[in-house]
Amino acid sequence: MQSEQTKTSGAQAGKYLVFQLAQEEFAIGVLSVREIIRTQDITKVPHTPPHMKGVINLRGKVIPVMDLRTKLGFPETEYDQRTCVIIVEILTEARTSLYMGLIVDGVAEVLSLAQADIQDVPDFGSASRSPYLLGVAKTKGKIRILLDINQVLASHEVGGLQDVVEASTRQAAGSEQADGVLV
Amino acid sequence: MQPETAALEQSVQELATQFVLAGEQGGPDSIAQMLGTLSRISEAARATGSEELLKATGELARTLQPKRGRPARGKVQSGIEALQQALGTIAAVTAPAPAPPNTFASLAQDKELVSEFIVEAREHLGNVEMQVLAIEQDPSQSGPLQSLFRSFHSIKGLAGFLEFHEVQEVCHDVETLLDRARNNELTITSAITDLLLESGDYLTREIGRIEHCSLGDGEAAPASPAAVLAKVRAVLNERTETKAEETAAVAAGPEAAGPDVTGPGETVAVAAGPARVRGDRLVKVDTGKLDYLVDMVGELVVAQSLIRHDPAFKSTTDMRLQRNLLQLGRITDEVQRASMAMRMVPIGQLFQKMDRLIRDLSRKQGKRIELETQGRDIEMDRNMVEELGDPLMHMVRNAADHGIESAKEREASGKPAVAKIQLRAQHQAGQILITVSDDGRGISRQRIFDKAVRMGLVESTAVLSDDEVFHLIFEPGFSTAEKVTDLSGRGVGMDVVKKQIHKLRGRIEIASRPGKGTNFLLKLPLTLAIIDGLIVKVGAERFIIPLASVREVLQPKEGMITTMENRAEVAVVRDQLFPIVRLHQRFGVQPRSTNLMDGLLMLLETHGRTFSLAVDELIGKQEVVIKTLGETFQDVPGVAGGAILGDGRVGLILDVDGLYKGSRNG
Numbered sequence: 001m002q003s004e005q006t007k008t009s010g011a012q013a014g015k016y017l018v019f020q021l022a023q024e025e026f027a028i029g030v031l032s033v034r035e036i037i038r039t040q041d042i043t044k045v046p047h048t049p050p051h052m053k054g055v056i057n058l059r060g061k062v063i064p065v066m067d068l069r070t071k072l073g074f075p076e077t078e079y080d081q082r083t084c085v086i087i088v089e090i091l092t093e094a095r096t097s098l099y100m101g102l103i104v105d106g107v108a109e110v111l112s113l114a115q116a117d118i119q120d121v122p123d124f125g126s127a128s129r130s131p132y133l134l135g136v137a138k139t140k141g142k143i144r145i146l147l148d149i150n151q152v153l154a155s156h157e158v159g160g161l162q163d164v165v166e167a168s169t170r171q172a173a174g175s176e177q178a179d180g181v182l183v
Numbered sequence: 184m185q186p187e188t189a190a191l192e193q194s195v196q197e198l199a200t201q202f203v204l205a206g207e208q209g210g211p212d213s214i215a216q217m218l219g220t221l222s223r224i225s226e227a228a229r230a231t232g233s234e235e236l237l238k239a240t241g242e243l244a245r246t247l248q249p250k251r252g253r254p255a256r257g258k259v260q261s262g263i264e265a266l267q268q269a270l271g272t273i274a275a276v277t278a279p280a281p282a283p284p285n286t287f288a289s290l291a292q293d294k295e296l297v298s299e300f301i302v303e304a305r306e307h308l309g310n311v312e313m314q315v316l317a318i319e320q321d322p323s324q325s326g327p328l329q330s331l332f333r334s335f336h337s338i339k340g341l342a343g344f345l346e347f348h349e350v351q352e353v354c355h356d357v358e359t360l361l362d363r364a365r366n367n368e369l370t371i372t373s374a375i376t377d378l379l380l381e382s383g384d385y386l387t388r389e390i391g392r393i394e395h396c397s398l399g400d401g402e403a404a405p406a407s408p409a410a411v412l413a414k415v416r417a418v419l420n421e422r423t424e425t426k427a428e429e430t431a432a433v434a435a436g437p438e439a440a441g442p443d444v445t446g447p448g449e450t451v452a453v454a455a456g457p458a459r460v461r462g463d464r465l466v467k468v469d470t471g472k473l474d475y476l477v478d479m480v481g482e483l484v485v486a487q488s489l490i491r492h493d494p495a496f497k498s499t500t501d502m503r504l505q506r507n508l509l510q511l512g513r514i515t516d517e518v519q520r521a522s523m524a525m526r527m528v529p530i531g532q533l534f535q536k537m538d539r540l541i542r543d544l545s546r547k548q549g550k551r552i553e554l555e556t557q558g559r560d561i562e563m564d565r566n567m568v569e570e571l572g573d574p575l576m577h578m579v580r581n582a583a584d585h586g587i588e589s590a591k592e593r594e595a596s597g598k599p600a601v602a603k604i605q606l607r608a609q610h611q612a613g614q615i616l617i618t619v620s621d622d623g624r625g626i627s628r629q630r631i632f633d634k635a636v637r638m639g640l641v642e643s644t645a646v647l648s649d650d651e652v653f654h655l656i657f658e659p660g661f662s663t664a665e666k667v668t669d670l671s672g673r674g675v676g677m678d679v680v681k682k683q684i685h686k687l688r689g690r691i692e693i694a695s696r697p698g699k700g701t702n703f704l705l706k707l708p709l710t711l712a713i714i715d716g717l718i719v720k721v722g723a724e725r726f727i728i729p730l731a732s733v734r735e736v737l738q739p740k741e742g743m744i745t746t747m748e749n750r751a752e753v754a755v756v757r758d759q760l761f762p763i764v765r766l767h768q769r770f771g772v773q774p775r776s777t778n779l780m781d782g783l784l785m786l787l788e789t790h791g792r793t794f795s796l797a798v799d800e801l802i803g804k805q806e807v808v809i810k811t812l813g814e815t816f817q818d819v820p821g822v823a824g825g826a827i828l829g830d831g832r833v834g835l836i837l838d839v840d841g842l843y844k845g846s847r848n849g
Contacts, residue, residue, distance in 0.1 A: 043825070043833040044724065045816050046770035055812055055825055055833045060478035060485075062825040062833050064815040095398070098814065 011135035011146045013115040018108040018144055019086065022074045025108060027137065027144045034087045034099070036107055039079045056101060058087065065101035071152065072132070082106035090150050100153055111144070113137050118146065188270075191227045191236070194220055195270055199263050218247055224266070234343030234351075235269040297397045300341045302467070304350075304390050307334035309535065311383045315376050316538050322371050331379070332361045338386065349405045350389050356415040357382045363419075378414055380539075385411045470565065473525055477712070480515075480522045481808050481827060487515050488829045523712065526566075530608045530617075531559030533568050537579050537606055544583040550590060551601045552583055558608035563615055564712060570687055571617075571707075574680040578619045578703055579604060581677070586623030586701050596698065598622065615709060620702040626695040628652050634661065653693040657681040685840075688714070688731065716807050716826070718834065719785070719798040721766050722773045726798075727807055727826055727836045728785065734793060735786040736801060739779050754784055754795045761786060761795040764842055769821055775799040789840040796842065805829065809836060820845045 016027035037058070042065055044054040051070035055062050065085060070076055085101040092098045121133045134146040198220045201213060221244055228236040243262035311334050314327040339354035357379065363369040385408060392405065490496060491508060499505070534556045545552040563571075587593075587602040594600065607618040628649060635655045636643045655661060659678040684691050689707035708714070708731075716727035717736075737743075737756065744763065746752050752763040763784070767774035776782065776799070784795040807826035810833075816822070823838035 041832045043835060044772075045812065045819055045822060045835065046772070047819050047821075048816065052815070055816070057827050057831055057833045060482040060810075060827060062810040062812055062827075064813055092814065096814075100815065 011113075011118045011137075013113055013118065016111045016113055016137070016144070016146065017086065018111050019084070019104040020106045020108060021069050021072065021104055025142065025144045026068075026104075026147050027111060027113075028086075028088070028147050028149045030110055032088045032090055032149050034089050037085050037087065037101075039083045039085055039103065053103065056085070058099075058101075061099065063087065063099045063101050065103055066153075067103045068152075069103070069105070077105070079103070088149055088153070090153055092154075098153060102152075111137070111139065113139070188231065191224060191231070192270060194224045194227065195263075195266055198224065199267070202259060202263055214247055218244070221247065233269065234340045236266070238340060239265040239269040294397055297345060297393065300345055300347075301390055301394050301397070303341060304338050304386070307338050308383050308387050308390070309532065310334045312380065312539050313535055315379045315383070316542060318371055319373070319376050319542070325365070328361065328365050328371075332358060332365060335361065347389070347393060347405075349408045350386060350393075353382055353385060353408045353411055353415070356412055356419065360415055360419055369418075375418060378411075378418065382411050382415065468525075470526075473522075477522050477526070477808070480519050484515050484519055485827055485829065485831050487512055489831065492829070526564055526712070527562035528565045528568055529560045530563050530568060530571075530615075531556075533572060533575060534559055534606050534608075536572065536576065540576060540579055541583060541604060544580065548583070550583070550587055552587060553601050553603050554579075554606065555603060556606045561608040561610060561615065563707075563709065566712075567687060567707065570683065574683045575606075575617070575619070577677070577680050579606070582619060582621040582623065582701065582703075586621040586625075588624050592624075613709060615705075615707045617705040617707065618702060619705075620700060622700040625697040625699055626653060626656070626693070626701055627697065631655050649695075650693070653695060656693075657691070688729070713806055713808055714836070715804065716836065717785075717804055718802040718828070719766075719783075720800045720802055721770070721798050722775060724770075724772050725802065725828065725832075725834045726766070727805075727828075727834050728787065728796075729823075729836065729839065730804065732787050732789060732839045733785055734788050737784040737786065737795070739782075739784050741780070744779055752779075756786070756795075761793055763795050763797055765797045766837075766842075767797075767799075769842060769845060787839045787843075789843050792843065794843050807834070807836070 012029070015030040017030050017033050018025055018027045020026075040056045042054040042056055045052065045064075048054075051067050053065045053067050055064050057063075067076065083103065083105060084107050085103055086107065087099060087101050089097050089099050117137050117139050118135045119138065120135055121130075122136070131151045132147055134148045137144045137146055198217060201217050201220060221240060225237070225240045225244070228240050239262070243259070243266060246258045246262045311331060314331045314334070317324065317327040318331070335354045335358045339351050339358060342348075342350035342354060360369065360375070360378075364371055364375075369375075385406070388406060389408075487508075491512065496504075496508070537556070538554055541552050541554040544550075582604050587604070588596070588598075590600060593602065603622050605618065605620045607616075607620075609616050631652050632641070632647070632655075635641045635652075635658070638658075638661070640655060640658055640661075641647065656677050657680070661677065681691060684705060684707070687707055689705055692704040692706070693701065694704070695701040715730040717730055717733055719726055719728060735756075737754075739754065743756070744752060744754055752765075753760045754763055755761075763779070765774075765779075766772070767777075774782070779797055782797055782799045783801055784797055785801075786793055786795050805828070807828070809824045809826055811817070812819070812822070812825050821838055821842040822835050823841070824836045825833045826836055828834045
């Protein structure tokens with residue numbers, strides 16, 4: 001049973017960076033994380049989707065930033081002291097580096113996950129599986145959602161992540177559902 | 184260290200000792216002794232597969248066995264030194280490796296070595312082209328021949344080291360051929376120069392494939408060098424009967440045709456390492472590192488300006504602090520300038536490609552064309568030179584194909600038989616001017632006009648200036664060549680040329696006189712990296728407008744603005760109408776005021792059309808370093824890029840053309 005699960009979930013054991021969005025905890029593979037910075041002055045770029053907040057100056061490099069709350073369909077909030085920008089780097093299909101800043105509510109910890117901690121995303125029947133999810137990690141009684149950062153950065157469409165997230169953590173928040181759809 | 188290497192080292196040491204013992208008067212005995220040791224070294228060298236060592240061994244063997252007389256002592260000494268050096272390189276390579284069964288197979292996998300090979304080989308291939316053309320000009324010169332030989336030799340050495348056998352084989356045969364030519368056993372004919380270029384082309388393709396593979400873009404089998412090899416060997420065999428022993432020497436050691444026949448000075452240069460022939464005053468640097476340096480210096484400038492504008496600093500009366508900071512500012516400026524200058528390369532390498540192009544074109548078309556270049560050492564931003572390659576090539580090709588008449592035609596009109604195409608680069612007022620001119624038939628105004636009318640580009644009754652007519656050739660699908668050749672005349676091209684030049688923020692001007700020739704003038708900025716910009720504010724956002732496209736900044740007055748059809752707004756300035764684009768509307772920004780009277784109008788020119796852009800206020804002028812917004816934001820209409828402003832925030836650089844077009848569509 002164990003092997004079957006790992007096969008389908010596609011998430012690898014290893015170190016993950018855990019961060020918060022609303023009341024939920026998400027994690028991304030630590031290998032694609034370059035650094036974590038405080039929020040900065042963001043320059044808006046016109047004619048871009050609402051989750052793309054604009055660009056920042058990271059030591060002379062112009063880096064786009066994405067509001068992960070908006071991207072994943074959570075309601076927007078004001079940025080505060082805890083708000084962070086996680087700078088990630090992925091390789092695009094053209095084999096060039098793509099840098100992106102992800103705005104999150106706060107960074108929690110770096111977690112070592114064994115393959116046994118990782119489970120496949122539960123099947124919700126009607127809801128189509130979100131392309132952003134790698135799996136779910138259960139450690140110390142907490143549930144963390146493992147995000148596929150490549151998919152988050154690559155895809156331009158909006159997945160039905162909200163439903164999946166809610167059901168898997170059993171924290172139905174009715175207000176969020178209304179905001180769960182992006183342009 | 185591997186056992187072979189250890190044994191080798193011992194033998195080489197033995198050889199050096201024998202040489203010293205033989206002394207000034209070393210008789211035939213001591214030479215025989217040394218040759219014996221050498222043959223052991225050669226055997227061991229073959230076992231390690233080191234090209235460099237084999238080469239050094241081969242050279243030394245020839246030095247010890249001169250065709251007549253005793254070997255020159257100096258040469259033997261330098262031969263041994265080369266041998267020791269070659270040994271040093273394999274020892275260095277093999278020593279740190281944890282002795283895998285096949286060191287050299289893994290060497291070929293070493294990305295860094297391979298990429299170094301690619302860079303070096305490309306440099307040599309560039310030289311090959313240049314030298315072949317030089318030989319064609321004047322076959323009696325020996326310099327180009329030597330240089331050619333060295334280039335092929337260096338590529339061969341490196342390729343052998345990395346086990347690119349096809350490359351090695353072709354280089355080897357060409358080298359043999361060149362060696363014969365160098366020893367006056369072979370006369371360079373045009374068939375041979377063609378062959379040399381063809382070999383160069385094959386190698387260029389192979390190197391391209393190797394690069395492709397090393398980047399991990401999938402494997403591709405090497406192209407078969409059989410065709411090229413067969414041709415080279417055919418030439419070689421023609422002359423073999425005269426020199427049977429030569430072939431024997433070649434068979435005995437691939438390096439028998441060593442490059443040391445020209446004299447001791449030459450020997451040292453080559454033996455010291457193939458890539459060092461240009462001297463040690465150059466350092467190769469990864470462009471990524473350079474870009475990083477430029478970024479960091481940009482940050483330094485920002486940091487320094489943050490301090491200067493700090494309120495705490497402004498209120499200080501400490502003279503010394505102020506003076507020191509001023510000094511810091513000066514140094515920062517200097518460092519910025521210097522780091523920018525590092526990315527500049529001479530435009531000559533671009534012109535060199537044209538040399539080759541003209542040569543091929545004149546062969547193919549049976550026209551005699553001479554290319555004259557000026558200003559090869561004018562420097563431009565490296566990226567710029569790369570981007571200019573295609574458009575320039577297209578223009579030169581057009582000049583040769585459309586501009587230059589056939590030999591008969593030229594004769595009939597009393598022109599010199601050899602046509603001339605000129606490429607000139609020069610500085611002018613902070614810009615680079617590149618001229619492509621020919622002495623051909625010129626552009627026929629009437630024919631372009633007629634064609635444009637047929638294509639529906641202009642009305643047959645339209646009155647156009649020469650310039651306007653000439654610019655019609657930049658319209659997509661426009662081509663006046665009566666016949667379509669495989670070189671040009673398919674109607675693709677000039678519009679692409681124009682697009683590319685505009686992308687580089689340059690302009691094209693055309694001048695042409697019927698029967699006299701055509702002159703294309705490209706005006707380009709020195710660098711793509713920096714522009715002068717005007718910083719404007721709309722609401723809380725700041726934008727940068729390239730100064731080059733700003734014609735005028737106006738404070739609108741009552742009565743200056745009228746609406747048309749109750750929606751489009753126009754500004755009337757000195758009896759001319761300029762459509763108004765409101766920047767806040769285009770970008771969805773909350774402005775300070777929606778009343779145009781409270782803001783400013785900027786008259787901006789794009790592609791010969793002028794419109795006015797409404798902004799809140801003008802903040803100032805600044806030289807900014809252009810940064811891309813990355814692929815995430817690459818196609819945002821109206822935005823050309825970003826730049827770090829004085830306070831460290833990112834400002835968007837406006838794409839004036841995009842703004843105007845967007846306003847017309849929307």
